[in-house]
Amino acid sequence: MSRLTDHRTIGFGYLLLSLLAVLIGTLLSLAMRAHLAWPNWPLPLHGPILPEEYLALVTMHGTLMLFFVLTVAPQSGFSNLILPAQIGSRHMAFPRLNALGLYLTALALFTLLAAFFVPGGAPIGGWTAYPPLSETALAGPGQGLGMDLWLASIAIFSIASTLSSINTLTTILKLRCEGMTWQRLPLTVWGWFTAALLSVLAFSVLLAALLLLFCDRHLHSAFFLPAQDLVNGVLLQHHGDGSPLLWLHLFWFFGHPEVYIAILPGMGLTSMVIANFAHRRVFAYRLMIATTLLIGFLGILVWGHHMFVAGLNPFAGTAFSISTMAIAIPASAKVLSWLATLWRSRPTLSTPMLFALGFVSLFITGGITGPILAQPILDEYLHNTFFVVAHFHLIMAMAGIFGLFCAIYYWAPLLFHRTLSEPLGKLHFWATILGAYSTFLPMHFTGLAGEPRHYAQLSGVAGPATDLLQSTLPLQRHITASAIFLVCAQLPFLLNLILSLRRPAQHLDNPWQATTMEWAPNALTPHPTEDQTIVYREPCHYSDSGKEFLTQWSTASTFSPEPE
Amino acid sequence: MQPPQAISPTHGFWNLPIDAAQHGHTLDTHLLLNLWIALGLLALAHLILFLGLAIRKRSARPARQLLVEYLPLAALTLLFAFLALRSERLWAAQRYTGADLSAMQVEVTGMQFVWYFRYPGADAAFGNTKLSLVAPAEGNPLGIDPNDRYGHDDFVTSQLVLPADREVDLTLRAQDVIHGFSVPQMRLKQNAVPGQTTHIHFTPETPGDYAILCTQVCGLGYYRMMATLRVLPQPAFNAWLQSHEAAMTEASQ
Numbered sequence: 001m002s003r004l005t006d007h008r009t010i011g012f013g014y015l016l017l018s019l020l021a022v023l024i025g026t027l028l029s030l031a032m033r034a035h036l037a038w039p040n041w042p043l044p045l046h047g048p049i050l051p052e053e054y055l056a057l058v059t060m061h062g063t064l065m066l067f068f069v070l071t072v073a074p075q076s077g078f079s080n081l082i083l084p085a086q087i088g089s090r091h092m093a094f095p096r097l098n099a100l101g102l103y104l105t106a107l108a109l110f111t112l113l114a115a116f117f118v119p120g121g122a123p124i125g126g127w128t129a130y131p132p133l134s135e136t137a138l139a140g141p142g143q144g145l146g147m148d149l150w151l152a153s154i155a156i157f158s159i160a161s162t163l164s165s166i167n168t169l170t171t172i173l174k175l176r177c178e179g180m181t182w183q184r185l186p187l188t189v190w191g192w193f194t195a196a197l198l199s200v201l202a203f204s205v206l207l208a209a210l211l212l213l214f215c216d217r218h219l220h221s222a223f224f225l226p227a228q229d230l231v232n233g234v235l236l237q238h239h240g241d242g243s244p245l246l247w248l249h250l251f252w253f254f255g256h257p258e259v260y261i262a263i264l265p266g267m268g269l270t271s272m273v274i275a276n277f278a279h280r281r282v283f284a285y286r287l288m289i290a291t292t293l294l295i296g297f298l299g300i301l302v303w304g305h306h307m308f309v310a311g312l313n314p315f316a317g318t319a320f321s322i323s324t325m326a327i328a329i330p331a332s333a334k335v336l337s338w339l340a341t342l343w344r345s346r347p348t349l350s351t352p353m354l355f356a357l358g359f360v361s362l363f364i365t366g367g368i369t370g371p372i373l374a375q376p377i378l379d380e381y382l383h384n385t386f387f388v389v390a391h392f393h394l395i396m397a398m399a400g401i402f403g404l405f406c407a408i409y410y411w412a413p414l415l416f417h418r419t420l421s422e423p424l425g426k427l428h429f430w431a432t433i434l435g436a437y438s439t440f441l442p443m444h445f446t447g448l449a450g451e452p453r454h455y456a457q458l459s460g461v462a463g464p465a466t467d468l469l470q471s472t473l474p475l476q477r478h479i480t481a482s483a484i485f486l487v488c489a490q491l492p493f494l495l496n497l498i499l500s501l502r503r504p505a506q507h508l509d510n511p512w513q514a515t516t517m518e519w520a521p522n523a524l525t526p527h528p529t530e531d532q533t534i535v536y537r538e539p540c541h542y543s544d545s546g547k548e549f550l551t552q553w554s555t556a557s558t559f560s561p562e563p564e
Numbered sequence: 565m566q567p568p569q570a571i572s573p574t575h576g577f578w579n580l581p582i583d584a585a586q587h588g589h590t591l592d593t594h595l596l597l598n599l600w601i602a603l604g605l606l607a608l609a610h611l612i613l614f615l616g617l618a619i620r621k622r623s624a625r626p627a628r629q630l631l632v633e634y635l636p637l638a639a640l641t642l643l644f645a646f647l648a649l650r651s652e653r654l655w656a657a658q659r660y661t662g663a664d665l666s667a668m669q670v671e672v673t674g675m676q677f678v679w680y681f682r683y684p685g686a687d688a689a690f691g692n693t694k695l696s697l698v699a700p701a702e703g704n705p706l707g708i709d710p711n712d713r714y715g716h717d718d719f720v721t722s723q724l725v726l727p728a729d730r731e732v733d734l735t736l737r738a739q740d741v742i743h744g745f746s747v748p749q750m751r752l753k754q755n756a757v758p759g760q761t762t763h764i765h766f767t768p769e770t771p772g773d774y775a776i777l778c779t780q781v782c783g784l785g786y787y788r789m790m791a792t793l794r795v796l797p798q799p800a801f802n803a804w805l806q807s808h809e810a811a812m813t814e815a816s817q
Contacts, residue, residue: 052784126781132758133741133782139676140783226759230695231740232676244742244757280625284633309744310780311757314659318652325648332640333633335609340632343616344623357613364609368602371644375651377658378595381751384744384779445579450748454781460788465775468573468581468748544624 005095006526011080013102014072017109021068026487028061037480039457052141054456055124062127063150067157068109070262070400075199076101076164078265078407079192081415083168085518086186088177088533090526093170097163104160112153118145126454128251131224131244135216138232148217151210158207165199168192179535184552186516186539187282190289191268194296195261201300202257209250245311252303259396260299264292266403267334270359272539273410274338276514277353278345279546283337285538291330298327308376309383317376324374331367335360345546351425352410358433359402366395387447390440398436414518417505424496428489435486442479446472513549515539520553584770584795585750587658592751594650601643663733663765670724671735673706674743674756677785679776680705681724686809691715695739717812724793727801728771736762744780747793755780768795
C-alpha cells in the first residue's frame with residue numbers, strides 16, 4: 001500500500017483541510033461581529049464592509065464551518081485516523097476511493113474559496129442558498145460566478161462525502177476483527193456508522209438538488225421557479241412552473257441529517273472518554289447504541305421544522321413538530337446516561353475529560369432550546385432570529401468543536417506520539433468554555449428582542465424597526481468582545497501543539513488506561529508481525545472501585561465482570 | 565403619534581418586545597413557560613453534573629436503569645408531550661382555519677427591498693396584477709391591470725395602517741425572491757414566496773407604531789427591508805381609509 005492511500009495520511013490530510021477552513025471561517029465571523037457592533041469600523045486592508053460583503057461573509061462562514069470543519073474533521077478526519085484501529089483492522093476497505101475522497105474534498109474547498117476572487121465576489125444567499133435568490137445573477141452581487149462556484153464546490157463535496165461514507169460503512173461492516181461483535185463496538189464507531197448512513201442518504205439528495213438548481217441557472221428549466229418571476233426589473237426567461245419550496249424540502253432533507261452527521265461522532269467520543277476517565281462502563285451502553293441509531297432515523301424525518309413559516313401546509317407543520325419533539329427523547333436519554341456514568345465516579349479531570357464534560361454542558365444548553373423551536377407557534381416568533389443562531393451555535397458548532405478538541409487531546413499520543421501539555425490544555429478549556437457561553441448565551445436575548453439573522457446593520461431605516469434593533473446594541477458589543485476573547489482562547493492550544501511537537505517523541509503505552517482497541521500495542525502498525533488481533537470483551541471493562549480494568553484485547557480475567 | 569415602546573422597546577428578564585396583538589398574550593404565556601422550564605432543566609442538569617463530580621466519595625456505578633434512566637425519561641416525555649399539545653392547540657387556533665369572512669383584507673407584496681401594502685378600496689375586491697405590467701416609475705409597482713375594473717379603486721401604500729381590534733387577513737406575495745414578513749410586536753412571521761399566495765390573519769389590539777422586518781435573506785438590501793405598521797383606533801382609521809378611498813375615486817373619474 002502506498003503512503004498516499006494510507007488511511008492515516010488521508011486522515012491527517014482531512015484535518016489539515018479542516019484547520020485551514022476553521023481559520024478562515026473564524027476570521028470571517030470576527031469581521032461580521034466587528035461590523036455588527038461597530039458598523040463604521042473599516043476592516044484593515046479592505047475598508048468599510050458593504051452590506052453585500054457582510055452577506056458574503058455569512059454565507060462563506062456557514063459553508064466553510066458546516067461542510068469543511070464540522071463534517072470533514074470528525075467524520076472523515078478522525079474516522080480515518082482512529083476507526084480502523086478501534087475495530088481491530090489495519091486499514092480502510094477502499095484505500096484508493098478513500099484517497100479520491102480527500103482530493104475531491106480539497107478541490108471542493110479551493111473551488112469554494114475561489115468565489116472570493118471572482119467578479120461580484122462570493123455568494124450572498126446564506127449557506128442554504130434559497131432560490132430564486134440563488135437562481136440568477138440579477139438577484140444581486142455574488143449570485144453570478146460566485147454562486148456557480150459555490151454550487152460546484154458543494155456538488156464535489158457531496159460526491160466526496162458519499163465516497164468516504166461508503167468506505168466507512170464497508171470498513172465497519174467487513175473489517176471488524178475476530179471477536180468484535182456489534183455490541184462490542186465502541187460508541188465512537190456507532191457514531192461514525194450512523195453518521196455515514198445519514199451521509200449516503202443526505203448527500204445524494206443534496207447532489208440532485210444542486211444539479212436541478214444548476215439546470216435552472218443555465219438551461220432555463222424551472223424546478224425552483226414559478227411560471228413568472230420578476231427579478232431586478234427583468235422577467236426571467238425559462239420554461240415551466242416550479243416552486244422555491246421544492247428546494248427548501250430537498251435542501252433540508254439534506255440539511256437536518258447534516259447537523260446530526262456533524263454531532264454524532266462527538267457524542268460517541270464523549271461517551272467513551274467519560275467512561276474512560278470515570279473508570280466505569282457507560283451507563284446503559286445498549287441504550288446508547290439504540291439512541292444513536294434512533295437519533296439518526298428520526299433525524300431524517302424532521303426537515304420540515306425549518307419550514308414552519310416558509311409556506312408549508314400548517315398541518316404538515318404539526319406533523320414535523322411532533323417528529324422533532326420526539327427526537328428530544330433519545331437525546332435526553334443520552335444526557336441521562338452521561339450524568340449517570342459520571343455520578344459519584346471521582347473521575348480524573350484531565351484535559352480530554354474536561355472537553356468531554358464541556359461537550360455535555362454545551363449539548364444540554366444548546367439542546368434545551370430545541371423543543372422550544374420545534375413548536376410552530378413559538379417558531380413563528382423565533383424563526384430566523386438570533387435565538388436560532390444561539391441554539392445551533394451552542395449545540396452544533398460549540399459542542400462539535402469541543403468534541404474535536406476532546407479528540408485531539410485524547411488521541412494525541414496516537415496522532416503525535418506525545419501527550420499535550422496539561423496546564424496549557426486546562427487553560428485552553430476554561431477560556432474556551434467561558435468564551436463560548438459568553439458569546440452565544442446573550443444571542444438568545446437579542447433574538448428574543450427580535451433581531452433577525454443575516455442583518456448587515458441594525459440601523460436600516462429610521463422608525464420603530466430600527467428603534468427595536470438598536471436596543472440590542474449593548475448586548476451586540478458584549479457578544480463581539482466575547483467572540484474576540486473566544487478566538488484568543490485558542491492561542492494556548494496552538495502554542496500547546498507547537499511546543500509538544502518540538503519535544504522528542506515518546507513511547508506511550510496506553511497513557512489514559514483506556515480499554516478500546518486503538519490503544520492496543522501495535523494497533524497503528526500497518527503490517528504487524530504478530531498474529532491476528534482478537535477482541536475478548538466489550539469496551540469500558542472496569543472493576544467497581546475503578547482501580548482495575550481489562551482492555552478489549554487482554555486475555556486475562558482478573559476480576560469478575562460487572563453486571564449490565 | 566408617540567409609540568408606547570419609545571422608552572424601551574423590550575422588557576423583562578427575557579427581553580421580549582411589547583405584545584400588541586390579540587393572539588400574542590397566549591403565545592407569550594406559552595413562550596415564557598417554555599423558557600422558564602428550559603432554564604430550570606438546564607440548571608437541574610448542571611446541578612446533577614457538578615454534584616456528581618464534586619462528591620469525592622466514589623460509589624458503585626448506578627445499577628438500577630429503571631430508576632436512573634427510564635423514569636426521568638418518562639417524565640421528560642410527558643413534559644414534552646404537554647408542551648407540544650399546548651402549542652399545537654395555539655397553532656391550530658391560528659393557522660388551521662382562515663380569517664373570519666368579515667376580516668379586513670390587505671395584500672402585502674415583498675420585493676427587493678421594499679414592502680408594499682394594497683387595500684382593495686370601496687368595492688372590497690382586489691384587481692388583477694401582472695408581473696409584465698410592473699412599472700414602479702409609472703406609479704404601478706405591483707403591476708395592477710388597468711383593464712380590470714376591480715383594480716381601479718385599489719390603493720397602494722408603503723406603510724401598513726390597520727384599525728385596532730379588528731381582524732385582518734393579509735395576503736402575502738413576493739415578486740422576485742423569497743421574503744420574510746415579520747412583525748415582532750404582533751408575534752407574527754410568515755414567508756412571502758414567489759408564485760404562491762399565503763394568508764395569515766391576526767387582530768391588532770394596541771394602537772401604536774410597530775416594526776415590520778424582512779426575516780428571510782433576500783439580497784444586499786435585506787437589512788433595510790423594513791416598514792412600519794401603524795395601528796390606529798377605529799375612528800382615526802376610518803378617517804384615514806376614507807381619505808385614501810376618496811382620493812382614488814377622484815383620480816379614477
